[in-house]
Amino acid sequence: MSEGKMKTGDLLLSVRDLKVVYTSAGATVEAVNGVSLDIKRGESLGLVGETGAGKTTIAKAIIGVLPDPPAKILNGEIILQDSDLLKLPEKEMRKVRGKKISMIFQDPMTALNPLLTVGDQIAEVVSLHESVSKKEAMNKAMEMLEMVGIPADRYAEFPHQFSGGMKQRVVIAIALACNPELLLADEPTTALDVTIQAQVMEMISVLQKKLNTSMLLITHDLGVVAESCDNVAVIYAGEIVEYASKEDLFLDPAHPYTLGLFGSLPSLTGDVDRLTPIPGLPPDPENLPDGCSFHPRCRYAAEECKHGSVPFKEVSPDHFVHCHMCHCEKEV
Amino acid sequence: MANTLIEAKNLKQYFNTPRGKLHAVDDVSFSIEKGTTMGVVGESGCGKSTLGRTMIHLLESTGGQILFDGEDITKVNKKQLIKLREEMQIIFQDPFSSLNPRMTVSETVTEPLLLSKRFSKKEAEERADEIMNTVGLSARLWNSYPHELDGGRRQRIGVARAIALNPSFVVCDEPVSALDVSIQAQILNLMQDLQEEKDLTYMFITHDLSVVRHISQNICVMYLGQMVETSPSKELFRQPLHPYTKALLSAIPSTDVRHKKERILLKGELVSPVDPKPGCRFAARCNYACDRCHEPQKLEKVSPGHFVSCCRVNEIN
Numbered sequence: 001m002s003e004g005k006m007k008t009g010d011l012l013l014s015v016r017d018l019k020v021v022y023t024s025a026g027a028t029v030e031a032v033n034g035v036s037l038d039i040k041r042g043e044s045l046g047l048v049g050e051t052g053a054g055k056t057t058i059a060k061a062i063i064g065v066l067p068d069p070p071a072k073i074l075n076g077e078i079i080l081q082d083s084d085l086l087k088l089p090e091k092e093m094r095k096v097r098g099k100k101i102s103m104i105f106q107d108p109m110t111a112l113n114p115l116l117t118v119g120d121q122i123a124e125v126v127s128l129h130e131s132v133s134k135k136e137a138m139n140k141a142m143e144m145l146e147m148v149g150i151p152a153d154r155y156a157e158f159p160h161q162f163s164g165g166m167k168q169r170v171v172i173a174i175a176l177a178c179n180p181e182l183l184l185a186d187e188p189t190t191a192l193d194v195t196i197q198a199q200v201m202e203m204i205s206v207l208q209k210k211l212n213t214s215m216l217l218i219t220h221d222l223g224v225v226a227e228s229c230d231n232v233a234v235i236y237a238g239e240i241v242e243y244a245s246k247e248d249l250f251l252d253p254a255h256p257y258t259l260g261l262f263g264s265l266p267s268l269t270g271d272v273d274r275l276t277p278i279p280g281l282p283p284d285p286e287n288l289p290d291g292c293s294f295h296p297r298c299r300y301a302a303e304e305c306k307h308g309s310v311p312f313k314e315v316s317p318d319h320f321v322h323c324h325m326c327h328c329e330k331e332v
Numbered sequence: 333m334a335n336t337l338i339e340a341k342n343l344k345q346y347f348n349t350p351r352g353k354l355h356a357v358d359d360v361s362f363s364i365e366k367g368t369t370m371g372v373v374g375e376s377g378c379g380k381s382t383l384g385r386t387m388i389h390l391l392e393s394t395g396g397q398i399l400f401d402g403e404d405i406t407k408v409n410k411k412q413l414i415k416l417r418e419e420m421q422i423i424f425q426d427p428f429s430s431l432n433p434r435m436t437v438s439e440t441v442t443e444p445l446l447l448s449k450r451f452s453k454k455e456a457e458e459r460a461d462e463i464m465n466t467v468g469l470s471a472r473l474w475n476s477y478p479h480e481l482d483g484g485r486r487q488r489i490g491v492a493r494a495i496a497l498n499p500s501f502v503v504c505d506e507p508v509s510a511l512d513v514s515i516q517a518q519i520l521n522l523m524q525d526l527q528e529e530k531d532l533t534y535m536f537i538t539h540d541l542s543v544v545r546h547i548s549q550n551i552c553v554m555y556l557g558q559m560v561e562t563s564p565s566k567e568l569f570r571q572p573l574h575p576y577t578k579a580l581l582s583a584i585p586s587t588d589v590r591h592k593k594e595r596i597l598l599k600g601e602l603v604s605p606v607d608p609k610p611g612c613r614f615a616a617r618c619n620y621a622c623d624r625c626h627e628p629q630k631l632e633k634v635s636p637g638h639f640v641s642c643c644r645v646n647e648i649n
Contacts, residue, residue, distance in 0.1 A: 050513065050514065265513060265517075266543050
């Protein structure tokens, strides 16, 4: 399967058949339902979906911060360079977090410790993972500040003295300080204004290329995906419904949900009288429909969609769709 | 203009803060024609929400004038305000915090009807039933509480409440920003349908440029309390004239994977709106700044309906 447009390179991370549920007061929420994905070295994979689709749960499962209870990983493997992270004891996982895999969260306002200077927060992660002196850690912190466009002489300032965009840059500096192999970015610019968003995404891109960091970018914004990702996985009700290179997804979207997402977007160039939203609401994760989770809202739904498992088809090289109704070359 | 419903003339909204006077809305002028939508765009802190709230008297303006249907409503007494409230309403951004969590859907929608004292309880309930149907809220939700409903349905309650008394003017303060893309599209369609049916006039405040392009006939761009450009929608996107508008539009991530976008990256940070110096507040970050930028700028007409507040507008374009 290498005729496709997917970026080739060494495999860095492999998620296999991940299943995560949240249980509380007797109710079970099926958050992630058999997700598999691969991220190669230097690759940027976009994970696109709406609220409640399971994107953040996947990221938190990868970096091992799902609270148990209420979360429970029922099944799956998360393989980073031959090692299954789900089988690692916490002591070992702590060496991975911040060093091999880092995460930046959506809200920069609450991600930083208000009582520590920004410089010290960066230096902290360096001291934790590298055997360096305190001075060396501080120097590295200053280097990282400059790298994210903040003058090093602001080392001793506190988070509240910075704007939202700058706080997010500090968060990025912390995440990249130990040169991780994989960066998980959970809606990193959603809380920021569009002009600041542009600056921050540009910076992440530049740093990513410079340090050859792979990235899993979680977002609901298709524009951000188009500009920053190589490949894209579209997620609905805890499952990947479409998986393709960025070009294939935007130029030849196949899954009815993906088509629905594009139809819901007001355009900056075209002119439509009315948008074509997807009818209905996302399914209740405590009570997912039988068969294909999307079938109640799908205009193409047929009898076979309502029961049983849904095949993964390859509609063109390296372009996969989780759907009965999509035309395909072969079933996988 | 013959068909103007609401107008602002040199409108000002200043707040007193311990650090000094905050110029939230500074000398803003525009008019909105009946049955149309005027979009107000800008980033956080530009004053767009404050402008919306000032227009409908949720905040008392500090200076300037507001004219509604030809009448000066800048200062109104309590009695006049109660009458005015039936004509001017607001839909808020957050469908979670803008609804009383202890009131059912029906109670929220009947409340404005009962407060107007023009409806008996029975009439109010009949009307509420009609309105719920109009906004797509199923009758079985009559006794539901907000926490039992998703964001899209909650926002429909917000819309129902706003149109209950048949207002002519509705300020929509980021009404779809908190909603997922597919629900957002449903609410936008609903708002457009209501506008056609009831000849509503909207002031649509948002930071989302593709949404505003879709729903507005005209757009105002604000920066730090100042209005920098106003134009018919499609023209604004085709030919933005103010340097800030250009940078704003270029910052929007594009879904066109075939062409790499040319981006104008802004340097520097925002100046403070507290006791600001005279002149254009964008000058500090503008690639075209010159000495004249520190004098008060005038809104100049460049083409029909298209006004720009920039001393160098002709040179730059």
